[in-house]
Amino acid sequence: MTGTRRSLEEGEDDLARLLTAMPGLALLARTVVGLRPRRGEPGIRDSHVGGPMLWPVDEPWPRCADADHGSGRSVPMVSVAQLYAADVPQIPFPEDTNLVQILWCPTPHALPEPQFQGKHCRVFWRRSGEVVHGPGVQPDPWEHWNEKWDEVPRPCTVHPKLVVEYPWWEELPVGLRMQLKNWEELFDLYYWEVSLTTGWKVGGSKSWASSDMPESLDCPECSAPLVLLLQADSCEDLPLVSENPDTYLCTVTGQHLAWGTEEHALAREPTGCIVDDAAEAGIYVCSADPRHRALYFPQ
Ligand SMILES: [Zn+2]
Ligand SMILES: [Zn+2]
Numbered sequence: 001m002t003g004t005r006r007s008l009e010e011g012e013d014d015l016a017r018l019l020t021a022m023p024g025l026a027l028l029a030r031t032v033v034g035l036r037p038r039r040g041e042p043g044i045r046d047s048h049v050g051g052p053m054l055w056p057v058d059e060p061w062p063r064c065a066d067a068d069h070g071s072g073r074s075v076p077m078v079s080v081a082q083l084y085a086a087d088v089p090q091i092p093f094p095e096d097t098n099l100v101q102i103l104w105c106p107t108p109h110a111l112p113e114p115q116f117q118g119k120h121c122r123v124f125w126r127r128s129g130e131v132v133h134g135p136g137v138q139p140d141p142w143e144h145w146n147e148k149w150d151e152v153p154r155p156c157t158v159h160p161k162l163v164v165e166y167p168w169w170e171e172l173p174v175g176l177r178m179q180l181k182n183w184e185e186l187f188d189l190y191y192w193e194v195s196l197t198t199g200w201k202v203g204g205s206k207s208w209a210s211s212d213m214p215e216s217l218d219c220p221e222c223s224a225p226l227v228l229l230l231q232a233d234s235c236e237d238l239p240l241v242s243e244n245p246d247t248y249l250c251t252v253t254g255q256h257l258a259w260g261t262e263e264h265a266l267a268r269e270p271t272g273c274i275v276d277d278a279a280e281a282g283i284y285v286c287s288a289d290p291r292h293r294a295l296y297f298p299q
Helices: 008-021 023-028 174-181 184-194 262-268
Strands: 030-034 078-084 099-104 121-126 161-165 226-233 240-243 246-249 256-258 280-286 295-298
Touching: 008 023, 008 184, 023 174, 078 226, 099 226, 121 280, 174 184, 246 262, 256 262
Parallel strands: none
Antiparallel strands: 030 161, 078 099, 099 121, 226 280, 240 246, 246 256, 280 295
């Protein structure tokens, strides 16, 4: 979900106004990890988006065998993110694991309720020290997928940063939700500016702006609530530095980037991957045991 153009200071003012008008909100603040991917050449021992994975030599690379690809045919999934506990300790790693790897099939498929039009995804939890890496196992995605159309994230290094956010508005307690619904200006501030963190992130909530939020998000294996492991986003809102000319702050390098330049486009859309028609999507895992089957939800 893309907000309107705001500077860092305006963003802080917006939040202060909301917390004054709705003091109950303060208790719902939660800390998430903004991954801030930037185009690069990460290696198998790095946390990254879209890069080469530390993959066991004796484990076949996952494939998608959805009927959309043709009967009896399967296609290789692609690397979405690989994150080490040393870089993102906030991830709920199962005991004795320190590496999570997320893959998806770049093609959306018709999936059963509650995913509807979503993606097949796989999440692997590993103990990195025990992996004997197989250099040739991960396929080159461009031998199978189209650079222009398919949702294949380009290799990016990540720059994790803790960010405070607030729940998607439909997840708020009913009193606060009604207060927002009855006060349009507050609602717009909350919805567009304050509540959710844009860009790739770990934890928190994602937007359900274009699809109905499911009444309950439960693990298909044990019915425990699902939690957002990873948000994949088409772009990341950068804070506005000045309006004339339109210039934005790269929060990783501190550079000022003019709208329309290649540098600005690369900082705003670092993965070169348009997720779900310029929206974002979430990969959810079970809160009781993240090794249970992960689900992908589009916006
Ligand atoms: Zn597929
Ligand atoms: Zn479960």
